[in-house]
Amino acid sequence: METRTINDIEMEVVYQKPETLTETQMHYCPGCGHGTIHKILMEVIDDMGIQDRTVGVAPVGCSVFAYNYMNIDMQEAAHGRAGAAATGVKRVLPDKYVFSYQGDGDLAAIGTGETIHTVNRGENILMLFINNAIYGMTGGQMAPTSILGQITSTTPFGRDAAAIGYPLKITELVAHLPGAYFVTRQSVHTAAAVRKLKKAIEMSFRYQDRKKGTCFIEIVSNCPSGWKMTPLQANEWLVKNMFPLYPIGDIKVPKEI
Numbered sequence: 001m002e003t004r005t006i007n008d009i010e011m012e013v014v015y016q017k018p019e020t021l022t023e024t025q026m027h028y029c030p031g032c033g034h035g036t037i038h039k040i041l042m043e044v045i046d047d048m049g050i051q052d053r054t055v056g057v058a059p060v061g062c063s064v065f066a067y068n069y070m071n072i073d074m075q076e077a078a079h080g081r082a083g084a085a086a087t088g089v090k091r092v093l094p095d096k097y098v099f100s101y102q103g104d105g106d107l108a109a110i111g112t113g114e115t116i117h118t119v120n121r122g123e124n125i126l127m128l129f130i131n132n133a134i135y136g137m138t139g140g141q142m143a144p145t146s147i148l149g150q151i152t153s154t155t156p157f158g159r160d161a162a163a164i165g166y167p168l169k170i171t172e173l174v175a176h177l178p179g180a181y182f183v184t185r186q187s188v189h190t191a192a193a194v195r196k197l198k199k200a201i202e203m204s205f206r207y208q209d210r211k212k213g214t215c216f217i218e219i220v221s222n223c224p225s226g227w228k229m230t231p232l233q234a235n236e237w238l239v240k241n242m243f244p245l246y247p248i249g250d251i252k253v254p255k256e257i
Helices: 033-048 062-069 082-092 104-110 112-120 170-175 191-208 231-242
Strands: 003-006 009-012 054-058 073-076 097-103 126-131 180-187 214-220 249-252
Touching: 033 062, 033 097, 033 126, 033 191, 054 062, 054 082, 062 073, 062 097, 073 082, 082 097, 082 104, 082 112, 082 126, 097 104, 097 191, 104 112, 104 126, 112 126, 112 170, 112 214, 126 191, 170 180, 170 214, 170 249, 180 191, 191 214
Parallel strands: 054 073, 054 097, 097 126, 126 214, 180 214
Antiparallel strands: 003 009, 180 249
């Protein structure tokens, strides 16, 4: 165990911020899952010692601020086009660890085409999909992943299947594609969930060395501001309402040991 001396007192180091996180104070709303996900992702990169070999791609939405917090090479993409941009980066720099970081309004709406075709080609990247069932940045509008009956700024009486259609379970869709190598759905609402997500991210980066296809991690998260709830209420609503539709766990795992 690493120790540190403070005021001549030797203490064990329980936690220290990874070098892969910048000193910039995060702006995310209280209780938002983005900050926790950023921290876990950067801890994995720091633990693996791949800071100088990792490239992240983030588009429009709350994801766009990732450049301020992640002390790695980052590439901006147009709204919904992170999969296509990450494909280009990985093909030009095949020895880099490449990931996209996208929300549901991006990956599962305007970026549906790029997402499906990126995975179908089996691009050797990690796609991180943060699903909070709403457009968090632009006013709390309904997203493709908003659940039936969910109240948003564009569905004030709740999402109605007859008028708007059903929630899009895009993670299950991509799992059926032959180019998908590892597909899982995780969360960050508890400490145990955080540990499972961290393991999934590390596995996904290690799978890139196998060059077998796309790793896809959906992270069911919350949006207290968009949902008009306190952070505690948002976590409780997530467990009660989102997990039944978006159950946590592995969906497609590699056959190789």
